[in-house]
Amino acid sequence: MKLTIIGTGYVGLVTGACFAEMGNTVACVDIDKKKVDGLKQGILPIYEPGLESIVINNHKNGRLQFCTSLSDPIAESSVYFIAVGTPPGEDGSADLRYVLAVARDIGRHINSYAIIVDKSTVPVGTADKVRTAILHELHLRGVDVPFDVVSNPEFLKEGAAVEDFMRPDRVIIGTDSEQVRKAMRDLYLPFMRTHERLQFMGVRDAEMTKYAGNAMLATKISFMNEIANLCERMGVDVENVRQGIGSDSRIGYSFIYPGAGYGGSCFPKDVKALIRMAKDHDFEPRLLDAVEARNEAQKHVLFEKITRRFGARLKGLTFGLWGLSFKPGTDDMREASSVVLLHELIGAGARVKAYDPVAMAAAKHELPDGWFKSGQLKLVDEQYSALEDADAMILMTEWKPFRHPDFDRIRKIMKIPVIFDGRNQYDPALLRKTGFEYSGIGR
Template sequence: MNITVIGTGYVGLVTGTCFAEMGNNVTCVDADPNKVAALKDGKIPIYEPGLEVLVSNNARENRLHFSTSLAEAMADSSLYFIGVGTPSNDDGSADLSQVLAVAKEIGQHLDHYAVVVDKSTVPVGTADRVRAVIEAELQKRDVEIDFDVVSNPEFLKEGAAIEDFMRPDRIIVGTDSDRARELMRQLYMPFNMNRDRTVYMGVRDAEMTKYAANAMLATKISFINEIANLCDCLDVDVENVRRGIGSDSRIGYSYIYPGCGYGGSCFPKDVKALIHLAESCQYDSQVLRSVDERNKRQQRVLFEKICQRFGSDLSGITIGVWGLAFKPGTDDLREATSLVLLHDLIGAGARVKAYDPIAMDAARKLLPKAWFDNCDLVLADHQYDALKAADAMVLVTEWKPFRTPDFMAMKKIMKQPVVIDGRNQYDPQQMSEAGFEYLGIGRRG
């Protein structure tokens, strides 16, 4: 099949590359000419394990192409995947300007039957808006061309995106058109070899399914964080509680790891967008509002623990931060807890030395230049360099190299042996035996 994928971010590039890997002829279009030039040069603008090799193999085999021209790409294909960003507006609603701009461009150039596929995460009703924008453009051109708009939300996780796309738990296809459904069935057939994972439903149902999935996962995280904070108050070890409830098959172990809050480009904005969607139909989404509120507070838990230990004026205090990405396996800093922590620490007068195995370049580009100029923030070359003369180490992202560090070496180079563990990676008893003052999230020391 000939496919156009619009947007070459974490979702679009993975989608296009995986379709090409299955033998399709794919053109990935992006409005950013620098990204397209880099991709044509074989350079991947994001960090995603395994992606670079797949991109270069498929480009070499002439199945994967990159372009800034949607009009050119559209001419040869019958499936247009919209994978552009849907960030939050100030009021929490999803900003659909990128999606609707693509729809407009499609309407300006459409000249044969095609299926327009919303892969971006979009509120219920967006497919109707995309259809209306395309129809308006066709009317302006005074042409009548048949097309369908399908909702096919994406569930990949950054850091495991290729595996998730190639072996999905489910493929959601929202459409009421038999023609579109058949094209989608054929396209996804190679991803369904062992068993058919596709769930067909209405377009609006599919749009809601994506938000409901992310809201459910965010709810599990905020729930266990609330329990962990209560454990801190009640001298209970949340690690025992986590294992105790996870063993219940109705609850399960996934997404019940307490920590310093969820971040990333999906959960925070999608929960907010769903709250906004509820407000737009005068429904008070009490659960979702609490999930969001708990998370905002949870992202400040590490700073609160630091203030309890060192006081609220942190002048003269040096904090070593391990991990900047919103989670391991990615260079993505969007809504990362590290950003909240760095703002709080530097605002309170602390000096910060930070290290991340992958997200250092992204951090250098994103963080305020003044922090670097004033030496409020130093990005260390190595995880242990971030701890030299530090009054405390704070673990924010649980990258594998942070899991079993050389505690003796750490103790020698740190000014004070204080470890604040935002992801409950270390054993309180072992830490205490090694001579560390240890603070986890809901852990009994």
Template sequence: MLPLYLSPLGPPPKEDGSADLQHVLTVASDIGKSIENYTVIVNKSTVPVGTAERVTDAITKELKKRGVDVEFDVVSNPEFLKEGDAVNDFMKPDRIILGIESAKAEVYMKELYSPFNRNHDKVHVMGVKDAEMTKYAANSMLATKISFMNEIAGICEQLGVDVENVRKGIGSDTRIGYSFIYPGCGYGGSCFPKDVKALIRTSRESGFEPLLLDAVEERNASQKNVLFQKITDTYGSDLTGRCFGIWGLAFKPGTDDMREATSVVVINSLVKAGATVKAYDPQAMTESLECFDKGLFDDKNLILAQSQYDAVVGADALVLITEWKQFRQPDYKMLHERMNGHTIFDGRNQYNPEFVRGAGFEYFGIGR
């Protein structure tokens, strides 16, 4: 048996954006209290640069208290899986990052990953701090691509350009690529928002001003308001008596996770402006009960619909927030019959504007 201890804890973000390492350090202390023989402590969490050193200190402290001298190594092995595709990402990783300072630990880690590393060598061995930083840099790079495209979308909209054509046009350049350049109503989830904020914090603490990362974060916060902005531009700021059907609550398709989901921002803004909201999501209905003030449900300002078509009954407009496959090709005739007004706000550019307009709807996308 390999002498490994894998830690996939979720250090929650503190109010200032930094990662709260309390749980990670508690677990480190627990390990220090219990290990008897050589152990490799593998950190799979996304944690700030320098955490492995703090984990080492916490374990050493406990070993000293016990008066024992047990050999151990701390390895940084960040996880790159995506929600909704986790098993596939884990079984077929693009790369395996190993932040290791000891040859002994490297042998064990390579053995651990050997079943996932047969086709070609995907292992990159580097310093522990380098590995910790690699995870933040990867997520921040992806978030930057999205915020960049959302910024381009905003400019396109002003100029009467269709950002979807621009997306395909630039994606075909292999240096840019097609992935993570879909404009939309903002990125959410448990990783990008938290990790960009944490890297901003780390950077500032280190004395380096993170100008670009600040902008990535600011663009995303603003992007989550774009749909509400388009709605109030259409109906005015007082939405009393208006009803909106929302398709999609999860932060992305394929999960019921609503952490940092754009739906929460949009729905709270709509209700605050006086509107009633009917929402439907294929997986996140139960989760959504925890994500809004109970009063919204009690006062029937927010109603959870039985189906995607129930959500639009009597609605002034349909607002698409999460691009689940089942929302891709709606029955426009049924929508037309059930809705009160005939407008679609497409937060993920899922629909062909000409087709939607041809079906008798007013269409608003992102950057087109």
């Protein structure tokens, strides 16, 4: 099948590359010329395990092409995936500006029956807005081209995006059209060789499913963070509690790790957008409000521990920070807890030396220039260098190389052996026995 993917970010590029890998001919369109030029030369704009080789191979064999506009002949097809960003607007609602701009653009270009797939995470009712935008452009052109709008939210996880797309738990398709159901089934069946995992439902149901999924995961995290904070005040080790409840199959182990708050480009904005949807429908989302409030507060927990230990003024102190991305396996720093902590540390006069296995370029790009110029933030290219002469170490992202480090070496190179473990990776008893001051979350 010939496909066009509009938006070549984490979702669009993975979608395009994986469809091309299955034999489809795919055009990826992005308005960011630099991104497109880079991709044509095999330079990927993001880090995602396994993605580079799929992109490069499929580009070489001609099944995956890149361009900057739907007017490019390679972008003509009968299935258009909208995979642009839906960042939070000022009131928390999903900003549909980019999605609707793409919809209008599609309306300006289609000449024969087309399926328009909303892959971006969009509020309930967006498919209707996309349809209206396309109809408006067709009307301006004075043409009558048939089309369907289908909701196909994406569930991939950054850090395992290729794996998730290639072997999805389920693929949600929201449509009322039999023709669309058939086309979507044809497209996705190659990704489900063992058994079919397509779930068909109404368009609005599909739109809501994505938000409900992310809100549920965010709820699990915030719940556990709340329990952790309580444990800390009551002389309880939350790690034992986590294992104790995780072993209950009704609860399970996933997404109940306490930490320094969830970040990334999805959970924070999707919870906010769902809260907005609820309020727009005169419904008070008490639970979602609490999930969000707990997470906002959780991002400050490490700094509170640091100031309890060192006082409010941190001038003259140096902190070694391990991990900048919002989670391991990605270079994405959107809404990362590390950024909140950096603002607090640097605001209080501290110096920070930071290391991340893949997010250094993203950090250089996204963090304020002034921090680098003033020398308050230094990015170092090796994990132990971040800890040399440090007054404390902070673990922010649980990348694998940080999980079992050489603590003898760490104790020798640090000025004071103090560890703030924002992801409960280390054994407090063992560290205390070897002379470290250890502080985790809820322990």
